[in-house]
Amino acid sequence: MRVIIILIFSFISVFPQVNVQETQVADGVVHKKIINTNDTLVINILKIDIKKPDISILAVKANELLNTKETTSQMVKRYKISGYDVIAAVNADFFESDGEVVSNMISNGQIVKAVKFSDSPFNPFTNSQIASDADDNLYIEQFVFSGNLILPNGNVEEISRINSKSDSNSITLYNHFQGKITPPSSREWYVVDFVLFPLLSIGDTLKFVAAAKTTLRNFEIPKEGIILSSNNKYAHYLEREIKIGDTLRIVYNFSPKIKNIKSLTGGWPVLVKDGMNMIRRNTSIEGVTDKFSEQRHPRSGIGYSADKRTLFLITVDGRQPMSKGMTLIEFTDLMINEGVFNGLNLDGGGSTTMVINDKVVNSPSDATGERLVGNCLMVIRK
Structure with missing residues (x-):
């Protein structure tokens, strides 16, 4: 009997209980939800064919003001009222207590904030940022x-x-x-x-x-x-x-010089570069601390495939019984396994939020629910 019990537990550990659901949200947009009860993880992945002529990405500032905050879903609602066809959104850059984003930001071709150095207390240079141009080409660089x-x-x-x-x-x-x-x-x-x-x-x-x-x-x-x-x-x-x-x-x-930048927002740090896990190569990249990197937290991230055709928005829930969160190394491995060739970490923790078709599809970790944030990234139909 004791041998049988050991075999049963071995079987469970080898074959984790993973439920994967994929839903087509729109033409060229697929939502993948992973519920891993063995590893206690809930993951949301949005895959977007960014080269479809009717789909674009847009960086949006809370209330269109530098020093204010909104929830991601509030920004979506506001843009839909003003006439935008918003498919989905994810929270974006780290921000100060008043809502000012830490790094550079461009929204719809207009500069929201531009500095030589990010205002991060951890990084002496500038945090990595993600940009898209007028043709929705994607770039992750330390823009100055x-x-x-x-x-x-x-x-x-x-x-x-x-x-x-x-x-x-x-x-x-x-x-x-x-x-x-x-x-x-x-x-x-x-x-x-x-x-x-x-x-x-x-x-x-x-x-x-x-x-x-x-x-x-x-x-x-x-x-x-x-x-x-x-x-x-x-x-x-x-x-x-x-x-x-x-x-x-x-x-x-x-x-680096990119012509006609339409959207630009920061994150911290770069996670995937040319298919490589940058955290495994340098655990303190861009001034990352051990506490931030090695502890499991809710995570938000963005990345794109090697051909720059597929854009990935990814959230991992954490600090909850049903999902413990990920370390940065684990989050980067997840990105690479899903097909991300270049990827950037976004603000996580209680800020982690993904909205699809007006609904928050993840579980924000704050007891009060969805957190007020400085900005977000939206997927829109042109």
Whole structure:
């Protein structure tokens, strides 16, 4: 009898109890749900044929504002009300307590946030990000922003960032994603802001006309224009060089250079590169900590196949009796087994959320339910 019992347990361990369900959500979009009761895991995988002409991916900021939060399903609902045909969505970048995303972000071709370095306390360089261009080609890179202001006299000055709080002795741009007014700056700084309205766009160069100048703090940001904010030595310099009515040129660049970026959002860290498990090669990649990497947590991730035709959105539930979560190595192995050739970790934990056809299909781990997050990635029909 004792031998039979041992054989039974051996049989169970060799053949784990795994239930796999696949559902076609839309033409070119398949939802795969894996319930593994042996390993105590619940996994949701959305496979998207991103090369279908009617399907695209869109990075969406909570409330279309840098410093606010929404749930992923709230963002989906808001976009559907405004006329978008949203198939699915997943939470995206890590974010600050006020909702500001950690890394660069572009939504529908408009810059939400652009910085040279991510605001991550763990990574001295910049976190990896995922981008898609106008043709829905996909890229995972450590994108770095650079910008230039070209004055009427031909002088070129560096733009340090777009939206987000400025540094001393710098030039910063603010658009409608920042909110109604420019953010506060140090009272000791001398600040001069210029109101710019767009004239035309030629490639990556934008032409603006200087319509107004102010030294007031918390100045109103025009809906159809931008604020060029300068402080200290740059404020004194630009106050002399820029006259109302002048035409200014501004050049935005991201390195590596990708033309016509439509959507861009961050994650942390890169998990799969050219089919290789990057966590196995370097357990502290991009400043990842042991606690974050080696403990089992809910996970969210995004990736694409070797031919860049299939986009994968993946969530793993965790911190719950029915699903314990995954380590980063396990999550990366899952990605590779499913066909991901290049993959990126997104914000996980209580943020992990996948919405398909208006329904949250995973089980967010927070006791209060779906968490307010900084942004999300949507799969839409054009």
